[in-house]
Amino acid sequence: MAPHADRPSGSDPAVPFAQDTRPIGPPSGILAIPSQWHSEQGLQHSLKQLGFDEKREDGYRLKGVQLIDAVRQSLHLPVKTFDTAATYYHKFRVRYPSSDYNYEDVALAALFVACKAEDTIKKSREILCAAHGLRQPHDHKTPDDKMFEAPSRYIIGLERHILETVGFDFRVQYPQKLLIKVVRQMFPRDDPSCQQEGKEFLKVAYNMSIDLYKTFAPIKQTTFTMVLAILELTARLLGTTPQRTKALQEPGSWHSNRPCVLETILDLLDLYTRFQKSTKVGIRFDLQKFMDIKIDYNNLLSNENRDRYTGWCDRCSLDSNNSMGIDAPSATATPGSATSPATNPSLAGSNPAKRKIPPTEGTQRFIFDADKARQERDIVARYFEDEYEEYEIEVEEPIPPEQPSEPRGKNSGPQPGRGGGGGGGNNNQPGFRGHAPSGPGQGNHSRSGRHGRDRHRNQRGGGGGGGGGY
Structure with a gap:
């Protein structure tokens, strides 16, 4: 329920305040505060959530940084561009698994974003052409070649994910x-x-x-x-x-x-x-x-x-391992190099990288000041708070009337478990039910659930369950 705006002093309470009727706008979105530094324990927790293999991931990390350095030297880029690209590469691989994105594609896309961040502009085709020249030195290509058209679109598709990973925070060491x-x-x-x-x-x-x-x-x-x-x-x-x-x-x-x-x-x-x-x-x-x-x-x-790592918490590490089930075998992940259009020129690669971020409601916004983000979140939350009041009311429920039983047919015999003898007696009475003899010398006394005098009238009929009568 939205809080009421303050009325100006001297205003008539009978006149509705204009700001009370103003429509409330949409939510301000999902606030994301980028983090420039991470702890070793936080990095290991993120990698375990991705189901990483330590030996394989270390190899991908080294190969990706080496590729960034080699392409950087081939294009004669400054070392600050290498620092920025390597930082973006590490942050991306901590958030996304290797089975979804090939390390070579991520390395080239990180270098492409770093060139823009450090004002050393290079086109995606130029970066792909330099990487192709390093893999195949004897196959000389130019950036305008058609084989780099589809990989270029794939690199541009990864650019958005890298920007969201770093949270548009371009501060680098x-x-x-x-x-x-x-x-x-x-x-x-x-x-x-x-x-x-x-x-x-x-x-x-x-x-x-x-x-x-x-x-x-x-x-x-x-x-x-x-x-x-x-x-x-x-x-x-x-x-x-x-x-x-x-x-x-x-x-x-x-x-x-x-x-x-x-x-x-x-x-x-x-x-x-x-x-x-x-x-x-x-x-x-x-x-x-x-x-x-x-x-x-x-x-x-x-x-x-x-301790080996600064700020390490043994208790937090044990709780994290128990909640995640570390003893379970990790999922086998295969790198996407075989199906990657950026490193395999024979593939079309028209589809951009799939979004692996869980779906959320609203627009994601990035704020660098944590205090202002918390203040904005508290202000917005007041307008979208639902207030409920609980009431306890006693209600008397009427007792439903007793429903009459269905009448039985004239020639219908006794139901199993309810009558002990033959079918004698006035069986067409409404609510008629047969009963077994209650003692020696008594005939088939049939009682009605509604009229008590039917017990004597039923004694006139012949019954096969006993020799009662006058």
Whole structure:
């Protein structure tokens, strides 16, 4: 029930207020507040809801980011476009299963959206042509070729889903710019003795910032946290003197904290120990070196009694596993590359990507300020609140009259279970019912349910159930 508007002072109460009769408009829609960062526990919960296979999903994640980086270099796009595309790619794959969308299509669509967001405009045909040139170097095609017409429509169809996934929130982390500034402070240019060391340090750290986007760290941590983790791990790999990294020992002055830095370092070490050949820094160092550094950081967490992931809740994890039935086998999902028009030129692909978002009523709107979203939701809810009043009323129900029984025929015999003898007596009386003799020497006394005198009249007739009579 809609709340009444306030009347102005001095108005006549008998005159209806004009605003009371104004029609109420449609609902304001479904409010969605985009989230820039996610926790590791939230990411794992989302992936389990999709029924993911850890080994397969890790491979798709690495291949998708590698494809984005390769196409970006082929088109000579800046690194900030790569950062944006990789972030959109991770957020999309956390929300949609691999069985519905091929990772190559999502990677190319994410790069297409990132080009628009970063003002490095590239057409979808150009991106598809560059990807085709990487897969088949000997088959030279131009973006105007007809084979890219249907895949281009498919990429444009995925663009809408990526925008809804990120919630039109285009804020992305760019660690490379801050990384170069910090490395220049660590290795000043006026000192010629450390110029070569600084170049080698920056080369490894810069490649590590590219490898970092092959993990979920960019959607979990801030820019300062990622930069501190990259610098600390690079210093451990190259054996940099502690004087160079002394300024990095206080994360509080860098708008970060130590647990988040350690989590990011261990994410990088997990990547280098499990997928060494799929990274740029992993192939430059020995695997045993990464293993030793990872053991040292694990011991550090044990000694300081820290959790592997920041903000992890064991109780919430158990409740989530029990409610979702983790013991049940996950559904087998097959990638859509075989039926994807963006990666298979022989298919038409005229139909855009299907909408996997559950249907809702109203228009979905995205608001970036959570406080304003809650305030708007509370104001709108007052106009669509249904108020009910309960009343308890006692009602006396009349007793229905007794219905008479159906009359029996003249030659009808006794019904089973109701008469004990033959068919003698006045059986055509209304409401006649036969009864068995109640004692020795009594005949077939038939009683009527309505007249008591029928009991004596029935004794005149002959009955086969006894020798009663006068």
